[in-house]
Amino acid sequence: MFKSKTGKGASWLALAAAFGAGGVATQAQAQETPQAPDENEVVVTGSLIRGTPEDAALPVDVFTAVDLERIGSPTVNELIKSLGVSSGIDGETNQFTSNGLEGLSNVNLRGLGPSRTLVLFNGRRMVQAPYVIGETAQSFVDTNLIPPSAIGRIEVLKDGAAATYGSDAIAGVVNFITKRGFEGFEVGGDFSFIDGSDGDYTANVAWGWTTDTVELFLAGGLQHRSELSTRERDWAIRPFAENPQGGYSSISNPGRFLALPSFTSFNDPGCVPLGGTLPTGGTCQFQYGKFDNLVEEENRFQLFGSLNVELTPTLNFFAETLYGYTDIPEWKTSPSYPPQSLTSQFVPATHPGLINMIAQNPSLAPLGVNGALFIGRTFGEGGLAPNGTAQQGSRNYNAFRFATGFNGEIGENISWDFGVTYMEDVGERKTNDTYIVRLNQALLGFGGPNCTGVVAGAGGCQYYNPFSNAIPRGAFGGAANPQYVPALANSASLVDWLTDPSYTEATTRLTTVDLVFSGQSGFELPGGTIGWAVGAQARFDAYELDPNDVADLTIFPCQQPGQTVCANRTGPLAFLAGTLPADLSRDVNAFFGELSVPIFETLDVQLAVRYEDYGGKVGSTVDPKIAVKWQALPVLALRGSAQTTFRGPTLNQLTGRFTSLQFVAPTSAFKAIDTFGNPDLAPESAFTYNFGVLLDAGGFQASVDYWSYDFEDPVTVEPFDAILANVLGTACSNALASRVVFSSGCSGANVQRVNVNIINGPKIKTTGVDASADYTLEDVFGGELTFGGGATYLEKYEVGALRISGIQIAAAQDLVGFLNRGTGYRSMPQLKGEIFSNFNIGDHNLRFVSRYTDSYVDQRATIVGVGKTIDSVWTHDLHYVWDMPWGSQFSASVTNLLDEDPAFARLDLNYDPYTGNPIGRVFKVGFSHKFGG
Numbered sequence: 001m002f003k004s005k006t007g008k009g010a011s012w013l014a015l016a017a018a019f020g021a022g023g024v025a026t027q028a029q030a031q032e033t034p035q036a037p038d039e040n041e042v043v044v045t046g047s048l049i050r051g052t053p054e055d056a057a058l059p060v061d062v063f064t065a066v067d068l069e070r071i072g073s074p075t076v077n078e079l080i081k082s083l084g085v086s087s088g089i090d091g092e093t094n095q096f097t098s099n100g101l102e103g104l105s106n107v108n109l110r111g112l113g114p115s116r117t118l119v120l121f122n123g124r125r126m127v128q129a130p131y132v133i134g135e136t137a138q139s140f141v142d143t144n145l146i147p148p149s150a151i152g153r154i155e156v157l158k159d160g161a162a163a164t165y166g167s168d169a170i171a172g173v174v175n176f177i178t179k180r181g182f183e184g185f186e187v188g189g190d191f192s193f194i195d196g197s198d199g200d201y202t203a204n205v206a207w208g209w210t211t212d213t214v215e216l217f218l219a220g221g222l223q224h225r226s227e228l229s230t231r232e233r234d235w236a237i238r239p240f241a242e243n244p245q246g247g248y249s250s251i252s253n254p255g256r257f258l259a260l261p262s263f264t265s266f267n268d269p270g271c272v273p274l275g276g277t278l279p280t281g282g283t284c285q286f287q288y289g290k291f292d293n294l295v296e297e298e299n300r301f302q303l304f305g306s307l308n309v310e311l312t313p314t315l316n317f318f319a320e321t322l323y324g325y326t327d328i329p330e331w332k333t334s335p336s337y338p339p340q341s342l343t344s345q346f347v348p349a350t351h352p353g354l355i356n357m358i359a360q361n362p363s364l365a366p367l368g369v370n371g372a373l374f375i376g377r378t379f380g381e382g383g384l385a386p387n388g389t390a391q392q393g394s395r396n397y398n399a400f401r402f403a404t405g406f407n408g409e410i411g412e413n414i415s416w417d418f419g420v421t422y423m424e425d426v427g428e429r430k431t432n433d434t435y436i437v438r439l440n441q442a443l444l445g446f447g448g449p450n451c452t453g454v455v456a457g458a459g460g461c462q463y464y465n466p467f468s469n470a471i472p473r474g475a476f477g478g479a480a481n482p483q484y485v486p487a488l489a490n491s492a493s494l495v496d497w498l499t500d501p502s503y504t505e506a507t508t509r510l511t512t513v514d515l516v517f518s519g520q521s522g523f524e525l526p527g528g529t530i531g532w533a534v535g536a537q538a539r540f541d542a543y544e545l546d547p548n549d550v551a552d553l554t555i556f557p558c559q560q561p562g563q564t565v566c567a568n569r570t571g572p573l574a575f576l577a578g579t580l581p582a583d584l585s586r587d588v589n590a591f592f593g594e595l596s597v598p599i600f601e602t603l604d605v606q607l608a609v610r611y612e613d614y615g616g617k618v619g620s621t622v623d624p625k626i627a628v629k630w631q632a633l634p635v636l637a638l639r640g641s642a643q644t645t646f647r648g649p650t651l652n653q654l655t656g657r658f659t660s661l662q663f664v665a666p667t668s669a670f671k672a673i674d675t676f677g678n679p680d681l682a683p684e685s686a687f688t689y690n691f692g693v694l695l696d697a698g699g700f701q702a703s704v705d706y707w708s709y710d711f712e713d714p715v716t717v718e719p720f721d722a723i724l725a726n727v728l729g730t731a732c733s734n735a736l737a738s739r740v741v742f743s744s745g746c747s748g749a750n751v752q753r754v755n756v757n758i759i760n761g762p763k764i765k766t767t768g769v770d771a772s773a774d775y776t777l778e779d780v781f782g783g784e785l786t787f788g789g790g791a792t793y794l795e796k797y798e799v800g801a802l803r804i805s806g807i808q809i810a811a812a813q814d815l816v817g818f819l820n821r822g823t824g825y826r827s828m829p830q831l832k833g834e835i836f837s838n839f840n841i842g843d844h845n846l847r848f849v850s851r852y853t854d855s856y857v858d859q860r861a862t863i864v865g866v867g868k869t870i871d872s873v874w875t876h877d878l879h880y881v882w883d884m885p886w887g888s889q890f891s892a893s894v895t896n897l898l899d900e901d902p903a904f905a906r907l908d909l910n911y912d913p914y915t916g917n918p919i920g921r922v923f924k925v926g927f928s929h930k931f932g933g
Contacts, residue, residue, distance in 0.1 A: 045120070045155040045175040047606065048164060048533040049518045049596050059639065059692060059705060063154040065179065070838075070845050072879040072893035073190060073926055075202070075223065076143045076151075076176075077105040081917075082834075082851070085158055085172075085770060085792055087111040088826040088914040090133065091144075095292060095333060096908040102296050103326040103395050104129055106140035109158065109171040110768065111794070111828060112709065114140035116647065118161070118169035121146065121176050122320065124403055124419060124514065125165075125539070130427035130506035132652050137675065137717045137758040139650040142425065143176075145324030145399050147221030147302035149186070149204035152179035158705070158770065160688045162645035163608035163625035166537065166590050170645045170686055170709070178306060178320075182208030182217050188928025190891070194919055196232025197295070200225045204928075213310040221302040227332070228295035231476070233918060235901045236909050237290050240277040243867060245663050245906045247289025251338035252276055254468040255376020256283050257347065259366040265375075269361050270468020274381040274481060286380045288334035289909055290476065291390040294918040299327045315408040318419075322401040332390040335379035335475075336499075337433055337575035340672045340752035343743050344440050345374040345466075351443070352457065353465035353488050360469070360483050374443065374466045378434050378498060378574075382468075383475030385490040390475075393431040393501070400424055405514075414519035424509040430501045433573035436559045438498050439464060449497045462494045502551040502576045508652065509542040518594075527598030537590040543651035545582040553578040553657075568741050570674070570753070577674045577753070579657040586651065589613050602631040614648045618683050621646040635697040642689040649681040649715055653758050663908070665822060665862045666724045667748040673720050678758045686711045702773035709767075713760035719802070720754045721822035721860075722809040735805040761824070762800030762812075769793045774836075783841025791833030791852075799825070819858040819870060819905065819912065827870075827914045829854040843883040850876045853915050858906055867906040873916070875900050887930040895922045 045060055068074065074082065077091035091105035106114035106129075115138035119126055128139040154176055161169040189203040206219040230236040230247075238246050254268030254276060271277075271284035278284055306320040339345070347354055348371045358368050383389050405419030441447055442464030445456025453459015469485045516535035523530045549555045551571065556578060558566035571578030592610040599605060606627040613620035625643035632638055655677040664671040692705035727736050732746035741753040774788025794816050802810040810823075819827045831854035838847045855872040876897040882890045902916025911918060 045123070045173055046157040046159065046161050046164060047596070048516050048535065048592075048594055049531040059158045059690070061156040061158065063156070065152055068148070068151070068154075069889070069891065070847060070879065070881055071849075072877075072891060072895070072924060073148065076146055076148060079154070080105065080107050080143060080174075083156070085109055085156070087792075087829075087832060089114065090140075095331075101129075101131060101133060102331060103144070103298050103300075103328045103397065104131075104140075104142045105144045107143060107174050109156075109174070110707070110709075110766075110792075111797075111826065112171040112766070113138045115168065115650070115715075116170040118165055118167075118173045119143060119176070120165070120173060121322070121401070122178055122403070123175060124421045125423075125510060125512050126401065127399075127423040127425050127508045127510035128650055128652070130397070130425050130508045130543075130652070131429070131658075132650070137653055137677075137715065139652060142324075142326075142397065142399070143174075144300060144326060145302060145322065145401075145425075146176050147204065147219050147304050147324075148202070149188070149206045149221055150178045150217075150219035150302075150304040151176060153177050159627075159641055159690050159707075160625070160643050160645050160686075160709075162623050162647075163610045163643055164592065164594065166592075166610060166612050167588070167647045170647055170688070178219075178304065179206070179208070179217060180215065180308075181210060182206060183210050184208060184930055184932030186928060186930040188889075188926065190924055190926030193923040194226070194228065195921070197228045198226035215306070215308040217304075217306045219304045221300075223298070223300040225295055225298040227293045227297040227330075228919065230289050230292050230294055230909060233294060233901075233920070235904070235911070236294060236918065237287065238910055240279060240285050240287075243904075243906055243910055244285075244668075245863075245908070246910045247287055247292075247908050248277065248285040249288055249338055249377075250283045250285055250669060251342070251375065251377050252284045252286030253336070253376045253378065253380030253382070253466065254284055254471070255286075255374060255380070255466065257364075257367050257372040257374055259372050260370040262366065263373075264366060266364055266367060266372075268357075268376075268468045269364075270471065270481060270483060271381075273474075273479070274468060274471055275474035275476070275478065276381050283375075286377070288380070291332060291334050291383070292909070293332050294909065296328050296331055296395075299329070301325045312408075314410075315406060317404075317406055319404040320402070322399075322423075324397070324399040326395075326397045328395040331393040331395055331431075333393065333431075334377075335382075335384040335389070335391050336377045338377050339434065339436065339439075339574035340741070341436065341574070341743060342373065342375050344436070345376075345443060346440070347372050347374050347443055347466065348445075348456075350456065351445070351465075352463060353467040353469060356469055356485055356488060357467045357483075376466060378439060378464070378466070379495075381474050382471030385470070385495050386492050388473070388475045391432055393429070395430075396428050398426045413522065414517060416518075417514070417516045419512075419514045421512045421514075422510070424507060426505065426507045428503070428505050430503045431576060432499050432501050433576045434499050435572050436574050437561070437572065439574065442494065442498060447497065448491075448494050450493075462491060464494060464498065465490055500550050500573075501548070502573060502578075503548040504551055504579065505546045506652070507542075507544040507546075509540075511540040513538045525597065525599055527600045527603065530598070531596035533592075533594040535592055537592070539588040539590075540585070541588065541651055542585040543582060543655075544584075545579065545652070545656055547579050547581060551576070551578045553580050568753075570741075575659065575672055577657060577659040577672065580655065582652075582655040584651045584655060587615065588648070604629045608643075612646065614683070617680065618648045621683070621685070635695060637694040637696075638692070639694065640689070640691040643687075645686045645688060646683055647685075647715075648683045649678075649758075653677055653681060653715060654679045662720065662822070664724060664751065664754065665721045665860050666728055667751050668862060669751075671751055672753040674753055674755045675717055676755065676757050681715060681758065682713050682760050684711060684714045684760065699776040699778070700773070701775075703771070705770045707768055707770070709764070711764040714762075714764050715758065716761040717758055717824045718756040718804060719810060719822055719824045720756050722802070723756065723804070724748075724751065724754055726807060726809045734807055736807060736809070759804075762802050764797070764799055766797040767795045769795065780839070781841070783839055785837070785839050787835075787837040789833060789835035791831060794828060794830050797825075797828055817854075817856045819856060819860075821858065821860055821907070827856060827912050829856045829872075829915060845879075845881045847879045848876070849879075850874060853903075855903075860906075863906050867904055870905045870912060870915075871903040873900060873903050875917070889926075889928045891924075891926040893922075893924040895924070896920060 119141035157173040192200040401423035403421040407417040448462035450460035518533035627641035772790030899921035902911035
């Protein structure tokens with residue numbers, strides 16, 4: 001069923017694939033990929049009719065295993081990033097934009113959002129990852145689960161396919177197809193040298209055994225990524241004057257204090273000596289970014305096995321299993337988060353840290369009259385006491401998938417396929433935070449796990465000391481703090497008592513039952529026989545969210561233990577809001593049909609329709625599609641398609657609550673953004689069409705495709721910047737005022753948190769053009785030289801006006817060419833492209849690739865000067881592969897050959913992770929050897 005069809009059509013599509021991935025030339029290479037015995041059994045992604053030619057009306061790009069070798073054997077994440085048609089993926093995002101998704105990766109065709117690209121594995125669905133993307137609330141399949149050594153080819157359908165596959169296939173489909181007919185044992189691996197890192201490595205094994213009736217295949221993969229600290233890249237940590245948004249917070253430690261009752265502000269004198277920044281006339285700024293990593297340590301393991309048995313000449317059995325594990329054992333972040341409520345952080349005049357601080361700094365005497373308010377976080381420049389380290393959390397994922405079924409033939413003209421697939425993905429996230437009530441108690445001298453007395457600082461009770469005299473030195477070296485007093489330091493037992501992990505375990509499950517019949521109708525047209533396919537699918541979806549007690553709002557809704565009624569039900573922690581447990585499930589049923597109508601030899605039409613029923617509030621839909629290809633001339637073909645699409649909200653968009661730290665423009669500061677699931681979400685729908693021109697003239701091939709997507713009710717997240725600006729602009733007098741939590745009066749300075757919902761947003765209209773071309777020269781210095789390129793031009797991405805509670809909070813706008821920070825959308829450079837050249841001679845292949853990303857603008861009104869425009873970037877890669885004797889292969893690559901820094905952006909780590917790569921130049925060497933076969 002999963003065999004690769006070669007020949008002229010396959011060659012053209014393989015070349016088309018080359019442009020999207022920096023020019024993977026595959027004319028001859030496709031034949032080297034292990035194939036099943038009967039090429040007539042091929043099922044091309046985008047069609048369910050067996051025998052559909054790969055050069056039909058569907059724009060499918062094919063990447064073989066050999067293609068991947070020739071571009072340096074990239075990981076799945078690296079390959080997806082390199083596709084010109086894919087943008088804004090999460091495989092490299094840092095923690096300030098990934099919102100806890102470290103270790104995961106996805107596909108985002110045409111930048112329409114990862115949830116609008118359907119990912120298949122051997123033509124069947126995979127379960128969504130257990131957590132949604134923070135700023136867009138989109139769900140996706142984790143592509144890091146797939147072992148590279150198992151991949152026989154990857155097919156990328158750059159066209160909507162909801163009529164064939166149902167929900168999620170709006171922007172297109174990526175189908176990972178495993179190897180067939182593999183014999184022998186193969187082992188390989190590679191190592192990447194990265195400046196400032198211990199390097200990354202992979203190891204892969206594959207084993208296959210075949211007889212006339214049995215195929216058994218096993219493959220495994222191991223990948224390790226070493227952490228890369230922000231301190232290893234000079235561009236990632238910049239002075240406050242260059243980028244105030246670049247990882248600086250005025251809620252610091254050393255912090256500032258408000259003397260009571262005058263509320264006169266005083267900065268802790270340890271601010272600058274311990275590593276902070278003190279702008280003239282301003283408040284101490286804490287650089288939290290230096291505690292973070294650009295890349296977290298990741299350990300990943302995958303295992304795949306498949307069994308195919310020919311029971312009779314017309315009946316086959318298959319079974320396959322997939323296991324994937326990802327672990328981030330030490331997710332590093334700021335030593336503590338900024339508390340969103342500061343008015344209760346009272347330091348009494350009798351506090352020993354305050355008394356000593358005044359003794360060493362008499363100018364602070366007003367703080368000791370009636371005590372002071374501490375405007376700061378528990379741990380900062382000195383690191384997490386007592387060891388001066390970053391705060392550490394963890395992330396890990398376990399996924400298991402099993403598929404089995406039968407397929408065969410009925411007579412000469414009908415094939416059938418029946419399969420059952422079960423998959424689950426379990427994610428765990430642990431992040432530490434400070435208890436609000438315990439901190440306030442400890443400031444008064446009644447802190448610690450053994451506090452049983454009634455006298456502050458006695459009877460096992462401890463003071464939490466917020467002053468710099470508790471800090472021996474800055475976390476990253478430097479001179480010792482001359483005002484440090486060891487007796488006033490915060491103890492390990494106190495720190496442990498003050499903090500606890502907010503922990504959630506989320507599980508997604510998917511069971512899919514598929515039955516498809518296909519065949520030839522016997523009805524002949526001038527172009528051939530009409531082909532057909534009909535089928536049904538049942539999906540059983542489940543989602544569970546299990547928080548620990550601290551994060552469970554049904555157990556701990558308020559700051560005070562045992563309190564159940566409070567104004568803001570955010571839980572007991574200073575920054576991270578709690579969530580609600582969930583246990584949801586639903587059934588989705590579908591029926592579909594397809595026709596392949598070869599009207600003439602030069603004119604082929606494909607028709608498809610699908611009925612899909614979600615039940616409940618989501619309802620049902622009927623979505624048709626038509627695709628046409630006309631071979632107008634021997635060298636010129638035209639293709640086009642039109643369809644409607646439909647996507648129901650995922651279960652983890654319907655419930656739950658999660659918190660992210662975001663720079664909120666109306667406050668010029670970072671604030672907690674709480675995002676809520678919405679049980680009343682409606683499905684999103686779209687009308688899409690595509691028109692393309694294909695040219696194949698000897699050694700020259702080219703294609704141009706114009707595409708358009710028109711969305712209704714797209715699922716998105718309300719823009720927090722626009723909500724807050726509207727609330728402040730009306731003096732907190734409108735219906736949206738309840739979305740903002742203030743410490744006191746209605747002003748930007750008093751904002752603590754902003755609540756936003758996952759909603760059906762305004763209409764979206766986006767259009768663009770894909771173009772590619774290449775030319776091959778034979779017998780150049782005894783070898784073959786191919787050069788070419790490709791580009792994607794985003795013409796427009798128009799979003800309609802947004803109204804919430806009857807109030808317009810955002811005008812209609814075109815997001816192309818903008819960063820789109822705080823809007824609920826991702827950065828959208830107008831042009832992305834690449835050029836390449838490839839030289840193959842005998843057993844040697846050399847490839848050079850240059851990639852370009854256009855400049856774009858940070859449209860936030862608060863951003864002026866340097867960084868307003870995020871510059872364009874060129875990067876260059878060089879790959880060499882030597883097919884050595886005796887079944888061995890050696891490869892060497894240099895990516896980012898000139899060690900280009902990512903373009904500067906006024907974000908936390910000074911670059912845009914959706915378009916920029918923070919790693920720099922990478923040297924990679926690999927070796928593999930195959931025994932037998």
